[in-house]
Amino acid sequence: MNQATEFLSRFGFHTTPFTREIRVKELFVHEFYKESLEHLLHAVNQRMSAALIAPAGTGKTALLRALTERLPETRYRTHYVKVTDLSKRDFCREIAAAVGAEPAGIYPALVRRLQERFAATFDTDSLRPVLILDEAHDMKPEILGILRILTNFDMDSRLVVSVILVGQPQLAQTLRQQKLEDVAQRMIHQATLRLLSRKETEEYVRHRCQIAGVSASPFDRGAMEALYEIGRGNLRATDHLALKALEAADHANCNSVDSNHVTTARGMLCL
Numbered sequence: 001m002n003q004a005t006e007f008l009s010r011f012g013f014h015t016t017p018f019t020r021e022i023r024v025k026e027l028f029v030h031e032f033y034k035e036s037l038e039h040l041l042h043a044v045n046q047r048m049s050a051a052l053i054a055p056a057g058t059g060k061t062a063l064l065r066a067l068t069e070r071l072p073e074t075r076y077r078t079h080y081v082k083v084t085d086l087s088k089r090d091f092c093r094e095i096a097a098a099v100g101a102e103p104a105g106i107y108p109a110l111v112r113r114l115q116e117r118f119a120a121t122f123d124t125d126s127l128r129p130v131l132i133l134d135e136a137h138d139m140k141p142e143i144l145g146i147l148r149i150l151t152n153f154d155m156d157s158r159l160v161v162s163v164i165l166v167g168q169p170q171l172a173q174t175l176r177q178q179k180l181e182d183v184a185q186r187m188i189h190q191a192t193l194r195l196l197s198r199k200e201t202e203e204y205v206r207h208r209c210q211i212a213g214v215s216a217s218p219f220d221r222g223a224m225e226a227l228y229e230i231g232r233g234n235l236r237a238t239d240h241l242a243l244k245a246l247e248a249a250d251h252a253n254c255n256s257v258d259s260n261h262v263t264t265a266r267g268m269l270c271l
Helices: 003-011 031-045 060-069 088-099 107-123 146-150 170-175 178-186 198-211 221-231 235-251 259-269
Strands: 049-053 076-082 128-134 162-167 187-192
Touching: 003 235, 031 049, 031 060, 031 162, 031 187, 049 060, 049 170, 060 076, 060 128, 060 162, 076 088, 088 107, 088 128, 088 146, 107 128, 107 146, 146 162, 146 178, 162 170, 170 178, 178 187, 198 221, 198 235, 221 235, 221 259, 235 259
Parallel strands: 049 162, 049 187, 076 128, 128 162
Antiparallel strands: none
């Protein structure tokens, strides 16, 4: 029996818990999550745009996966672009590559090509294009300003493409700049996510253990408290911490996880 199998069998897991490899239907759902998802769906259904703004590690990517799954391929054409600090031309080239347009040429030609592609998707293919721009907090204001052009059809009289801007809280500050007023006004809603509460963190840990195959969490009360005190309700931090704590308990030949194992895990992760 190899080490990985021993780790799983000690605690009764069928699969490795607390990893990113989780199906949408198995995601942990809390009120903030459901509310934000419904707001984004409403914006897309209205052929409008919206923003999802939340701190790192609060589940933005998981929410985007759920959003995409809720948009049937028979009605929507969803395109995902992870934005970095790009020039106008490179930004348009990234979008062009995502939507299947020729990513070559000067900036004005790229913009026209993108608009033509979105219009063709809407008018010819009878599909509603949805453009998800992740890590949008890294975008310069002048790059964000391009969205005014990309969403302007027939002298701003037609709603063709929905844009979902996704980023950390500094994105909200950028959108409040006066020169981006028109872009901000196109966002009919700013959905948010927050860190989990103490109770929610405990529910989350139990949920992740259950979908990995165990009915009872191997984390004792002290471990649960330590997971919250160190991870502060951040999903990503909690995942890393819980998995390392399980490894620490296994290494110590223990069949449950206590606060000492969580503290050991913290040292391994430099949290």
